[in-house]
Amino acid sequence: MPKIVNSWNEWSRLKRVIVGRADGTMVQAPEPATVRDWPEDGFPKGTYGPLPQEMEDAANEQMDNFAALLEKHNVIVDRPEVLDFSQQVSTPDWKQDSMFGVMPPRDILLTIGNEILEATMSQRSRWFEYLAYRPLLQSYFEQDPEFRWESAPKPRLTDASYVDGMDFWEYAESFSDEEQIERFTKKKQWNLTEEEPLFDAADVGRFGRDLFVQRSTATNGAGIDWLRRHYPEHRVHEVLFYEAHPMHIDATFIPLRPGLALSNRQRYPMTDEMVKLFEMNGWKIVPCAEPALSEKPPLCFCSVWLSMNTLLLDEKTIFVEESEKAQQQQFYELGFEVIPVPFWAVGPFGGGLHCATADVYREGDLEDYFPKQIPGY
Ligand code: DAV
Numbered sequence: 001m002p003k004i005v006n007s008w009n010e011w012s013r014l015k016r017v018i019v020g021r022a023d024g025t026m027v028q029a030p031e032p033a034t035v036r037d038w039p040e041d042g043f044p045k046g047t048y049g050p051l052p053q054e055m056e057d058a059a060n061e062q063m064d065n066f067a068a069l070l071e072k073h074n075v076i077v078d079r080p081e082v083l084d085f086s087q088q089v090s091t092p093d094w095k096q097d098s099m100f101g102v103m104p105p106r107d108i109l110l111t112i113g114n115e116i117l118e119a120t121m122s123q124r125s126r127w128f129e130y131l132a133y134r135p136l137l138q139s140y141f142e143q144d145p146e147f148r149w150e151s152a153p154k155p156r157l158t159d160a161s162y163v164d165g166m167d168f169w170e171y172a173e174s175f176s177d178e179e180q181i182e183r184f185t186k187k188k189q190w191n192l193t194e195e196e197p198l199f200d201a202a203d204v205g206r207f208g209r210d211l212f213v214q215r216s217t218a219t220n221g222a223g224i225d226w227l228r229r230h231y232p233e234h235r236v237h238e239v240l241f242y243e244a245h246p247m248h249i250d251a252t253f254i255p256l257r258p259g260l261a262l263s264n265r266q267r268y269p270m271t272d273e274m275v276k277l278f279e280m281n282g283w284k285i286v287p288c289a290e291p292a293l294s295e296k297p298p299l300c301f302c303s304v305w306l307s308m309n310t311l312l313l314d315e316k317t318i319f320v321e322e323s324e325k326a327q328q329q330q331f332y333e334l335g336f337e338v339i340p341v342p343f344w345a346v347g348p349f350g351g352g353l354h355c356a357t358a359d360v361y362r363e364g365d366l367e368d369y370f371p372k373q374i375p376g377y
């Protein structure tokens with residue numbers, strides 16, 4: 001019987017990966033976790049609906065091209081199933097007028113060793129997204145006797161899980177970014193309460209035995225506590241960055257190879273212990289290059305910093321968005337072979353090259369890259 005699932009970090013040689021799909025992605029209906037407001041692009045506040053067909057086609061073309069490129073590099077590519085994301089969904093606790101999509105598997109699937117964990121997610125529109133991956137997970141389960149198929153406790157997501165419901169965002173946006181950092185980031189308190197554990201998989205950075213988990217608008221303290229108890233063999237470190245609306249760590253702080261990490265040049269780490277831990281263990285943290293775009297594309301909820309949202313084929317080879325020339329140059333100078341991939345059409349569907357993928361198999365075992373630790377961190 002083959003071993004299908006194995007991945008302990010972000011840089012060992014990739015052999016199998018899930019690449020999402022743009023099909024049917026929605027500008028989500030309003031909900032307490034998320035309010036979209038893009039009047040210039042056809043979606044004023046309160047409205048929702050599928051992203052335009054021509055945008056979807058362009059995104060799918062780039063994703064199919066990326067999948068083919070991965071296969072050319074001897075990586076097996078699996079794709080999820082598309083659901084009708086325009087449907088209303090409900091649990092006994094709430095009704096939500098639309099789902100979201102299935103472009104970014106990284107947000108929901110966390111592969112650690114021989115386990116894939118379905119994250120809780122923190123948006124009602126994304127509560128049922130795991131269903132799109134179930135056919136794949138089921139087939140891994142049938143083929144790989146060592147695969148551990150795991151799901152975090154499904155959250156209730158009642159109004160008690162959110163601060164002031166949809167009003168929170170209007171209130172937050174009335175302040176400048178700097179003020180929001182003072183009011184929310186420094187207090188580690190944005191839209192989510194501590195009612196129940198909530199996390200997105202994309203807030204977790206996998207560095208072997210050490211996992212760095214970002215407190216964010218998608219991941220609360222209880223979520224990090226749940227992860228800590230779930231991975232007793234790992235050291236789970238909470239991290240925080242200088243950023244008004246943190247959501248997912250992979251356009252903020254990423255490992256490149258043992259001893260080298262890339263940090264967003266604007267969103268510096270605000271956790272002193274984290275910086276000390278990297279220094280003590282001989283890791284270098286370099287600030288990323290300037291992004292190619294000065295503004296995010298229409299209907300995109302991710303930032304221009306998708307420039308650093310990259311995928312490592314192995315610890316010497318990196319997939320980088322094609323127009324991100326400065327970022328590519330930096331990787332060359334750091335000793336990487338760079339493989340450019342056109343991918344900005346995918347941004348409005350939920351992210352870049354790292355978001356659009358979820359590891360299934362990377363070579364290698366669990367290793368300790370931070371043998372010196374700080375007690376209590
Ligand atoms: O920082 O622009 C990128 C990651 C979304 N999955 C950002 C979010």
